[in-house]
Structure formats: C-alpha cells, structure tokens
Amino acid sequence: MLQKTRLMRFAASVLTSAIALSTPLITLAAEDPTEVAAAVVDEKYSEQGSDVKRLFASRCSWCHQGYGMRGADGPRLAGTDKSRDIVIETIAKGKSPMPGFRKQLKPWQIESLADYIKALPDE
Ligand code: HEC
CATH class of the missing domain: 1.20.5 (Single alpha-helices involved in coiled-coils or other helix-helix interfaces)
Known part of the structure; x- marks a missing residue:
C-alpha cells in the first residue's frame, strides 16, 4: 500500500x-512565433554562432517588419510560397528594389535567413 x-x-x-x-x-x-523559428535556426547553425533575429534586424527589418511577420516596403515573408532555394537566391541576388546580399553575407548566413523565413507560420 x-x-x-x-x-x-x-x-x-x-x-x-x-x-x-x-x-x-x-x-x-x-x-511569438519568430522566437520559435529563430530557436530552431540558431540551433542548426550554432557552430557558426548564429543569431538569426539579430541578423534579420540589422539587414532586413527596414523593409520587412516584425521579423518577417509584417510587410512594409517589402512584403510579409512568413508564409511565402517560394521554395527554400528560391528564397536563398532572392536574398543572394536581390529582387529590385531589394538589394542582393551575397557580397555582404556569408553563404551560411543567407541559408540561415532562408531557413528562418521558411520556419515562420503562415498566419
Ligand atoms: C530595401 C528594402 C529591402 C531590404 C533591405 C530587404 N528586402 Fe526583401 N524584399 C523587398 C521587396 C520590395 C521585395 C519584393 C520584390 C518583388 O517581388 O518585386 C522583397 C522580397 C523578398 C523576398 C521574396 C518574398 C516572396 O515571397 O517572393 C524574400 C525572401 C526577401 N525579400 C527576403 C529578405 C531578406 C532575408 C532580407 C535581409 C537580408 C531582405 N529581404 C532585405 C525589399 C527589401
């Protein structure tokens, strides 16, 4: 008993x-779904010292607001119908008026941003 x-x-x-x-x-x-997406991405790129929200804030936030959840000069990125590869290409090469980032960012940084965007929820 x-x-x-x-x-x-x-x-x-x-x-x-x-x-x-x-x-x-x-x-x-x-x-905050952006925290959840960032946690997954920062874990994946932990060896490189990833801080994807910080990277996003410094390079992308003036056109893509709310860490990708809201549009501004650029569209809302959460729920994009573009594939990961196309997102990587867009960030690297740009899409007028968006500048390309391949000269400023390392390939893994561009990939981490794409993973982050793809990890954001649709709604
Ligand atoms: C100067 C403003 C500006 C900056 C800075 C900027 N973007 Fe953009 N972005 C845009 C605009 C405008 C579009 C829409 C282009 C079009 O479709 O004609 C866009 C489109 C995109 C798309 C394609 C979305 C889709 O569904 O088609 C992605 C992905 C993207 N941006 C990611 C980023 C990332 C990541 C950063 C930071 C590294 C960034 N952008 C920085 C303005 C910007």
Missing part, C-alpha cells in the same frame, strides 16, 4: 515537471 502511494506520488511529480517544462515552450509559441 505504501509502495503504491509512493509510485503514484512519483508519477504525479513526473507529470507536474513535464507540464512545467512544456508550458514555457507552448506560451512562447503562442506569444
């Missing part, structure tokens, strides 16, 4: 920690 109670307490504590651990992630996703 005592054993059973212990087991149930243990199960309850595991469940509680699982909920406690997942809540911040769920809250993060609900509050």
